Amino acid sequence: MQKTAIITGASRGIGRAIALELAQQGIYVILIARNSQELTELQTQVEQKGGKADFYALDIAQANEVKSTVEQILDKHSQIDYLINNAGVGSFQEFETFEEAELDRIMNVNIKGTFLLTKELVLHMKSRKQGHIVTIASDVSKRTFPNGSVYCASKYAQDALMSALRKEVRSFGIKVSTIYPGLVDTHFNGNQPGEPDNKNWLKPEDIAQSVSYVLSAPAHVVVDELMIHPLEQDY
Numbered sequence: 001m002q003k004t005a006i007i008t009g010a011s012r013g014i015g016r017a018i019a020l021e022l023a024q025q026g027i028y029v030i031l032i033a034r035n036s037q038e039l040t041e042l043q044t045q046v047e048q049k050g051g052k053a054d055f056y057a058l059d060i061a062q063a064n065e066v067k068s069t070v071e072q073i074l075d076k077h078s079q080i081d082y083l084i085n086n087a088g089v090g091s092f093q094e095f096e097t098f099e100e101a102e103l104d105r106i107m108n109v110n111i112k113g114t115f116l117l118t119k120e121l122v123l124h125m126k127s128r129k130q131g132h133i134v135t136i137a138s139d140v141s142k143r144t145f146p147n148g149s150v151y152c153a154s155k156y157a158q159d160a161l162m163s164a165l166r167k168e169v170r171s172f173g174i175k176v177s178t179i180y181p182g183l184v185d186t187h188f189n190g191n192q193p194g195e196p197d198n199k200n201w202l203k204p205e206d207i208a209q210s211v212s213y214v215l216s217a218p219a220h221v222v223v224d225e226l227m228i229h230p231l232e233q234d235y
């Protein structure tokens with residue numbers, strides 16, 4: 001039976017590259033983000049290459065949207081094999097200049113969104129006694145830096161959420177893997193991909209390949225954690 005993967009933050013950057021990589025491997029990709037135009041374009045691109053894709057435009061921080069979307073997905077697909085928690089936002093500024101609204105925005109996507117979607121899928125995976133949840137966290141899940149307080153806190157929390165979940169669901173045959181990238185040349189935080197200064201950063205495709213590696217482990221193997229950096233990044 002064809003494998004299925006839900007990928008959040010699929011409209012651009014790392015999520016888009018993961019979707020293209022998994023679709024190319026014959027996995028049915030279910031794309032989630034808010035921008036329906038970018039998702040439509042990606043669905044078309046996947047289908048033109050012979051793959052299969054659906055998309056759902058939603059805000060993963062909204063519990064009702066997540067719940068009804070997962071219900072629709074499970075009505076259509078009797079099984080979800082992989083959940084790739086990739087959607088994320090961040091911004092960087094001096095501690096005292098962070099507004100409460102900005103803290104809420106970052107926490108709502110990185111923590112609440114990851115929690116909501118994973119919660120719905122864990123139920124499904126437990127009932128099947130299999131499944132694989134892969135989260136794109138950050139190397140700043142394990143280190144901090146000036147002006148990164150809120151983003152680092154969100155990524156530490158996201159890592160902790162998955163680390164505890166890993167211990168809960170292992171006995172159900174569910175794998176939980178976390179990938180910690182360094183600098184990746186995407187639109188993250190207003191970055192413009194392709195700038196000469198970023199030429200040695202990781203490409204979204206590098207992270208897609210690491211997801212592919214993690215998912216391809218034999219049934220008795222789980223890659224719990226994977227950190228990946230540009231060779232030139234001093235971290």
Ligand code: NJP
Binds near residue numbers: 060061137189
């Ligand atoms: O960023 P970007 P990346 N509901 O901005 C989606 C982590 N990371 O690919 O909703 C649903 O190009 C948004 O879609 P849209 C980072 O923390 C990165 O670099 O249509 N989706 C878009 O598809 C994040 O977890 C770097 O605007 C929502 C995607 O998220 C992951 O990598 C380093 C959403 C963001 O695409 C992917 O980021 C690192 C919502 N509420 C970790 N809000 C790096 N780039 O250097 C946003 O250590 N999205």
